[in-house]
Each structure stands twice: as structure tokens, then as C-alpha cells.
Amino acid sequence: MKDFGYNISKGRSINLDEYRPEKVDRLLEAVPSYKWCIGCGGCTATCTAGGLTDFNIRRIHNAFFRGQYAGFAEQLDHCMLCGKCLLVCPRGVNTRALIINMRRILEG
């Protein structure tokens, strides 16, 4: 490959035809309230683990839906399942069940 003195960066666009939507379907089946999320970020703002680590429920939620699973398992391990996010969610999303089921689905 020739070196011209510059690089081509990889695009950040997400091709929804290429990721595995069955993981999202399985999550929706296990936690139907998953689809009620409006992305307000209340869960992330109140998260105890988020204050101590780089754990971010909102980001994980979006990434899972987009099929971006890289580094996901380590992220999910930061959650202590305290359930504070569940108390503040204005839409009643069962966020604890979301985290537990994401772990199960990713494990196989």
C-alpha cells in the first residue's frame, strides 16, 4: 500500500442492514418497556456507578440498538443493579431488567 502522507479515516455511519437485529428483538421480548425510552438521560444522571466509572446507561442503550457491541460486556459489569435509574425513569422503562437481559443476550 502506498503512503501519501495522510490517512483515510473509517466512516462512523451505521448500516442498519449489517448489524444483528435479532439481539434487539430478543431484548424487546424480554423487556418490552425497552422501546418506551425517549433518551432523556435521567438514568445516567442518577447512576451511582456512572459517577465512579465510565458506565453510561444511555450510551449503552443507544449502542445496543445500533448493534455496536464492542466493549459492551465490560461496561455492563460496572452496573451494581441498585435500581436508582428505575426510580427516576419518566417512562417506566425497566432499566435493571434491561441491564440483566443485555448481559444474558451478549453471553449467548
Add this chain to the structure above:
Amino acid sequence: MEKRYWNEYQKEIADDHYFYERSCIRQTFFPGSEAAFLRILRDELGKDICDNPHQHTCTGIGYHSDVVPFETTMTVVARLFALMTEAGYENYVPSCVTSFGVFSEMVEKWEHDPELLAKTRQWLWEATKREFNIPKNIAHPSDIIYKNRFDLQPKMKYQLVNRFTGKPLRVVEHIGCHYAKIFPDKGIGKAEFPYVLAGMIEAWGGEVIDYPERRHCCGFGFRQYLVRENRGYSVSNTKKKFESMEPYEPDFILTNCPGCAMFMDKWQYTIAEMENKTFDHEGYGIPVLTYEELTGLLLGYDPWTLGLQLHQVQSEPLLEKIGIAYNPGEKYKGISGRLLPRPASPECLKQI
């Protein structure tokens, strides 16, 4: 029925008596296009167009790269308008999309700031002892071809149809950003639904491809390109477009901007060299044509007179598909009739 929003907006395009201004990039990389435009206007449409030998740059590249001050650009533009005024014309036709954007911007600025116009007149007088009128109409050459597309169609020898399958050729149309993204009302169909090239393709038998990154920049971007270390921004943009259009298998790309034609053509070689990737099945690349080259080809002009051999991606497979006659032996023949040296062929991007 689907609503076609572009129908709501058609810009005013002068009918005759044009003053032509050539493009810096096109004269270097696509010299046949401007000659073809003048030939089409004079010989096919019978229009009057002035090609003044005293013209010069509009400063567009330097202006958009922040190396030419705004006042300098205004005065240079004023000098070009002075040439038009002295030649007795009122309809300005800049070959380059960036020039078109620059002229539209200066005229808009002068309309809102008459004192600035007075200053520009003074600067031009002090520097050159010339005076100028603001053009009554500024139209891009692609606007003029678009306006006359149905008059040209009966004169055409070929149609945009694949002669092997009988199906319309699938075409990606790419409009330069400075055509309608700066001043949407200066473009046919405004910025969101520019129809200037799509109208030509549909009128001449082709099919326009609507792909996700259709309105994305070609990657030129002036500052992104000028410094070598920054060129990754430019080529990454172009690659994003190619990746987006690749699944639709375009037969060729049609552009109305010098920068777009150059970068979408040349970067195909660069991407092939850096990543061993081409965006067609056979490894030849996707041919990129200017609208004058396309019009000329369909009218039966010789591909080598139009300058297609100067493109990075060679167009013989496209000529075969349309059924255009060409002589391979004359591909590299100069104006004097002598054969020029054959250029080197890269291994990563197949050449004919």
C-alpha cells in the same frame, strides 16, 4: 402522487448573449469541457457567447482557503464584470461552480451594502481605470444546458441506454456545494432538490440514482485539501460517498463542479492505491463526466476531442455500453496529429 418540491422553484436563466468566464481547474484537468460548451452553444443552439481572452481567476480557491482577502476578491470580481461591461454583455456565465458562488456572494453583498459597492468601484478605478455594471443575470453553464435539454435531445445520436440490456443507464448526479448550498435560490430546485443534472439525465433517457449520501460534499473543501497532512479529511469524505453509492452500481457519475469532477475521479486512484479498493465490479473505477462531456458524447462528438483520455478513470466501458463509436488508436493523438507518450498505468486501478 409523490410531490416534487423542486417544481416549485425554477431560477431565471438568460436566453442568449452570454459572457463566458473560464475555470482555473477545468482548463487544467478537463480542457475539452469548456471548448465543448462553446461549441454546443454556438453550433447546436445558435447562441451568442463571448469568450474574452483577457479574463482571469475569480480568486475562489484562494478566497475559500483564507489566503486572499475579501476586498481583493471583490475587486477582482469587479474587474471581470468590467470586461463583461466593456464587451457589451449583461448575462454572466462562469464555468466554475465556485466562481458562480463567489459572484453570487459579491452581488448579494453589494445589494445589502451600497457603500461597499462604491468602495469596490473606487478600488477598481484606482487599480485599472475601469468601470463595471453588475450583471443582469448570472447563470451557471449547467443551467443553460438544462434549460435547452429538450432542444438538444432531438440532435443527439445516442441515448443514455445500455445497448446490451436495453435498460436506462444508472447515473449518480453530483451537484457542487457552491451551486445552491450558499444561496439556495440561485439553483434550480434550490439546495434540497437540485434538479439541474437530474433533469438532463432523465431527459436523455437515463435513470438517476437516489442514494443515502447523494447531497454529501465530494471532499474537495479547499482547506481540507491544500495541506498534505489534511488530505485525509478530503479523501475520507469522498470514500464515504463512494461507499454509499456502490451498492446501486452506477454506470457513471455526472458533476457540474470542477472540484467535484476532479476529486471524485482522482481520489478513486488514491483509494485504490491506499486500500486496494475500487467501487465497481471489474476494478476499473466509476467514470466521472462533466455535463458538457456527456452532452458532447450524446451529440456524437469524438471522445478524445472532449478529453476523456485525460481522466483518471477511463471511460471506454461506458462508451461501449452506450454504443458510442471511438478510435482507440487516436486516444493519445495530439492536436498536431503526432502520437503523445502513453501515460503510466497504475496496477491498482485497471486502465484500458
